[in-house]
Amino acid sequence: MIPNVLTIAGSDPSGGAGIQADLKTFSALGAYGMSVITALTAQNTREVRGIQIIEPQFVAAQIDAIFDDVRVDAVKIGMVATAEIATTIAERLRHHAARNVVLDPVMVAKSGDRLLREDAVAAVRDHLVPLAQVITPNLPEAGVLMSAPAPATLPEMRQAVLALHRLGAQFVLLKGGHLATGDSTDLLFDGDAITELTAQRIATRNTHGTGCTLSAAIAALLPGLGVIDAVRQAKAYLTGALTASHLLTVGSGHGPVHHFHALWTKDQAG
Numbered sequence: 509m510i511p512n513v514l515t516i517a518g519s520d521p522s523g524g525a526g527i528q529a530d531l532k533t534f535s536a537l538g539a540y541g542m543s544v545i546t547a548l549t550a551q552n553t554r555e556v557r558g559i560q561i562i563e564p565q566f567v568a569a570q571i572d573a574i575f576d577d578v579r580v581d582a583v584k585i586g587m588v589a590t591a592e593i594a595t596t597i598a599e600r601l602r603h604h605a606a607r608n609v610v611l612d613p614v615m616v617a618k619s620g621d622r623l624l625r626e627d628a629v630a631a632v633r634d635h636l637v638p639l640a641q642v643i644t645p646n647l648p649e650a651g652v653l654m655s656a657p658a659p660a661t662l663p664e665m666r667q668a669v670l671a672l673h674r675l676g677a678q679f680v681l682l683k684g685g686h687l688a689t690g691d692s693t694d695l696l697f698d699g700d701a702i703t704e705l706t707a708q709r710i711a712t713r714n715t716h717g718t719g720c721t722l723s724a725a726i727a728a729l730l731p732g733l734g735v736i737d738a739v740r741q742a743k744a745y746l747t748g749a750l751t752a753s754h755l756l757t758v759g760s761g762h763g764p765v766h767h768f769h770a771l772w773t774k775d776q777a778g
Contacts, residue, residue, distance in 0.1 A: 534724060610642045713762055714763035
């Protein structure tokens with residue numbers, strides 16, 4: 509059965525992040541993608557020029573419209589923008605008994621522009637994190653969620669993943685991409701054991717939407733796999749998308765990863 513996977517996130521008109529990246533990822537991994545938009549952004553590979561936030565009531569209406577008609581096998585949550593939207597999403601997902609929820613606590617764009625209001629951090633931590641089967645913070649996001657300095661070493665990551673798990677998610681995937689190391693090491697914690705996941709660090713500027721893509725890949729794979737296998741396969745997919753990103757010529761800043769690297773020929777991607 510083809511899984512139906514819903515992304516609740518902001519829109520990126522340049523196509524590299526947000527719901528556009530999520531829908532591409534779902535499709536590349538064999539899932540049927542659906543979307544609820546929380547915010548419209550005016551952005552490209554270099555900057556975010558503006559954000560238009562959707563009214564929380566309309567976010568709720570979008571969620572209800574999907575769940576009232578479609579079997580939803582997994583949900584990925586990305587940019588929520590405000591505390592009101594975060595609490596609205598949490599309330600509606602609880603109402604619909606949503607399963608296989610993956611939360612990517614999006615706070616800052618690759619360009620450095622902030623995508624989450626200060627007052628929304630507590631709402632994400634208190635209302636959305638406990639709903640999640642998996643949360644996927646990077647190191648700066650982990651620091652914000654813990655109200656502590658961001659982990660800067662692998663030992664500090666091991667301590668942080670324990671603290672993050674106490675916030676209520678079933679699994680924590682703490683991403684180590686910001687570490688100054690040769691490899692990219694993530695830690696996956698289920699409350700009992702830490703699984704270390706290491707991948708080759710790809711030297712590329714095309715990193716726009718990497719967090720969106722990884723969390724979307726996990727959501728697409730969760731309906732058919734356990735969490736550990738879904739995370740492993742999602743990381744492998746992202747590594748392939750980063751490795752092939754040079755085949756795309758999109759923008760002059762942080763370009764996108766190549767979501768369809770396994771499906772397009774080299775000539776098509778150029």
